[in-house]
Amino acid sequence: MxxxxxxxxxxxxxxxxxxxxxxxxxxxxxxxxxxxxxxxxxxxxxxxxxxxxxxxxxxxxxxxxxxxxxxxxxxxxxSPPRLVYNPTEDYSFSDNVVAQGRVPATETLDVTTIEANAWLAAKTGLAEGDPIVRLHRRRQIDGRSVLVENIYLNARRLPGIETFDFNRSLWKLMREHYGLELARKQIEMFPTALVDPQAEALGVNAGTAGLYVTRCSRDNEGCFVEFDEEFWLHDTLSIQVDVR
Amino acid sequence: MxxxxxxxxxxxxxxxxxxxxxxxxxxxxxxxxxxxxxxxxxxxxxxxxxxxxxxxxxxxxxxxxxxxxxxxxxxxxxSPPRLVYNPTEDYSFSDNVVAQGRVPATETLDVTTIEANAWLAAKTGLAEGDPIVRLHRRRQIDGRSVLVENIYLNARRLPGIETFDFNRSLWKLMREHYGLELARKQIEMFPTALVDPQAEALGVNAGTAGLYVTRCSRDNEGCFVEFDEEFWLHDTLSIQVDVR
DNA sequence: AAGTGGTCTAGACCACCAC
DNA sequence: TGGTGGTCTAGACCACTTG
Missing domain, CATH: 1.10.10.10 (Winged helix-like DNA-binding domain superfamily/Winged helix DNA-binding domain)
Structure with missing residues (x-):
């Protein structure tokens, strides 16, 4: 000493x-x-x-x-390099990860049909009680779980959506099956710690630094389509957005 | 016990x-x-x-x-509520803070004319050695320092910029004095810890969680105007962006 | 001068994971 | 089973801020 x-x-x-x-x-x-x-x-x-x-x-x-x-x-x-991620684009997580020379994986943890609660109604513009398909997924890069997400889909706008394979790209599914181009998108994000349901799902300690990202997408008529809530490990991504 | x-x-x-x-x-x-x-x-x-x-x-x-x-x-x-911040908009920090019922303050810590180094050249598209006005500011909300920033301005595109009062809105200055509307903007951000020059400037310990945000703005002709590098305390802001 | 957080010691037992 | 990080004890001295 x-x-x-x-x-x-x-x-x-x-x-x-x-x-x-x-x-x-x-x-x-x-x-x-x-x-x-x-x-x-x-x-x-x-x-x-x-x-x-x-x-x-x-x-x-x-x-x-x-x-x-x-x-x-x-x-x-x-830590490996951060994944460059543009949340304003309709994109495939898998394609993006592959394009950056990494190996992606997606696990669908849960699919349920629920009714919009007050919080979801406020976020989406739906009325409380409206039907929503909730999709819970975990995504990995090179075998490391880097995010969990909750996706809330407008069941009326996307009939039968719950019968599809959710391990592929949702965005491709919407475009190819529903002929849907997403128009308006509101994005909100802030750094925060990951706490229990999400921390456990990612296999990290409660309190691990994360980035909370939400996206609300609508179709050309302004009708709500999808609300996405993502919990990322803070060291795994770099947000990049081009305007105009 | x-x-x-x-x-x-x-x-x-x-x-x-x-x-x-x-x-x-x-x-x-x-x-x-x-x-x-x-x-x-x-x-x-x-x-x-x-x-x-x-x-x-x-x-x-x-x-x-x-x-x-x-x-x-x-x-x-x-912690008080997070400031809602849209980095894609030309906006005044002060106006935004006031609009959210808070009290803003800006301190100009340093103004220097420098030559672009390799890093700046890569970020801006200028050549190494091109003249740049570097502006170092600290900004507060309700008396708490919440960010420090380095602003790199294209000295050729904004002649005489170093003679202005930098405690007011740069964006208004550009519009009113230079008749400039910013067109293309590239934004990049990721969560990280604040380390020494910035941590000290904010009066926090090295290792405090932060959000690193950069913005690169160009005019209608694609000419580089401004590169902004911001170091925020992680609990002070929520990023919000609307697309389309 | 008193109180605060910042740093540090020298241990301990536990839960979990890999071998 | 042995090694890892996760949690915890019961102190200590220091630098700095505040009254």
Whole structure:
């Protein structure tokens, strides 16, 4: 413990920031490749002559910056590049992921027909009690679950929608089967922590940083079609939008 | 310490999640108003028969959710509502804040003329070495610093821009003085932690959650006008965009 | 001067995962 | 079964802010 005094390295700040910088350098230099495992917390603590609490502070910093992520109790891993995502476009998640050289996967967790509650009525413009098909999906990139979503579909506007295969692109389904081009779209998003139903579905701890994204789509006549609510892990995406 | 065993409250999970829920309830019930101070960490620890480390875990959760924020070493405070922000619009920060019933402030921290480096050249389409006016500002809502930004202006397209008062709306300046309507705009944003130059400028700890937003604007001829780089505190804004 | 959060120690036990 | 992160204890000293 005593030899820390003579460690006159670059930063004279807190230990955990020095540990953070050291790991960040290793990531930037390619010593640590995307998705590779970091040394365990106990090893990091020992090799820096400090304790686990301090090592975890450094790891939490890197996690907040989106440079590393944790997987269950398996360890800490280097984050791969963010997926570039344009929420204003009708697009296929799978096509987009493939176009960026990654491997997508979609799991349909649940499909139910429900009635619009007050919250949904306010978001969609439907009346309370109107029928809605609720679709719950989880999506992965390279085997890592990166988002869960709730999709609320206007059952009257899309009759029979609940009978389709929801692991393919919804957007293609709407266009090809219903001859539908989405016109108006309202998008809202903000950073927040993922809490319990979603955190558990993604296999992360409650409190993990995320991005909450909603999209409300209408047809040419302004009729509500789809309300989409997405919970992303914060280090997995970069939003990109072109205007005009 | 021993009496914790009989504390058979709602959640049987970790202590810090119970403390989190208890504080979250007080915020939702209005017992804790926006911008009011929470009890100190030591008080929270004692009143929950636990230690500061655990109390801080609970506070960190609420901070990650955007429900509370910290101010220097003064304490923890309840977050006010998020500012609704549309980065695709030419708009005045001040007008927008006022329209939402809040009090805005802008501080110009620095104005310099620089030459485009490789990074700026790639972002703007200018050549390396082209002249750019760099404007560094900090903006507040109700006295809390919520973002710092770097604005890079095309000095050739906006001659004399560096002589103006930068505490007013840049967008109005461009329209009224240069007769300029911005046409194409590329926006990119992702959640990340705020690190040192920006964290310090905002008076927060390195590692505080933030949202990084960039906007690149061009005129009708596609000529680069402005590249804006914004660092927001993550709990202070909600992005909202309407398409078509 | 007193109180606050910021950092840190040196341990401990637990739940879960991989071997 | 051994190693991982997840949670927790019971303290400590420091830097800074506030009255």
């Amino acid at each position: 005593r030899e820390r005094e003579q460690e006159q390295s670059s930063a004279n700040g807190p230990i955990y920031l020095r540990v953070r910088d050291q790991i960040a350098d290793q990531i930037e230099n390619g010593l640590l490749q995307p998705n590779s495992r970091l040394p365990s917390e106990r090893v990091l603590a020992e090799s820096n002559h400090t304790t686990r609490v301090t090592a975890r502070l450094a790891l939490a910093q890197l996690e907040a910056e989106g440079r590393i992520y944790r997987s269950n109790r398996r360890g800490w891993f280097v | 021993r009496e914790r065993e009989q504390e058979q409250s709602s959640a049987n999970g970790p202590i810090y999640l119970r403390v989190r829920d208890q504080i979250a309830d007080q915020i939702e019930n209005g017992l804790l108003q926006p911008n009011s101070r929470l009890p100190s960490e030591r008080v929270l620890a004692e009143s929950n028969h636990t230690t500061r480390v655990t109390a801080r875990l609970a506070l960190a959760q609420l901070e990650a959710e955007g429900r509370i924020y910290r101010s220097n070493r003064r304490g923890w405070f309840v």
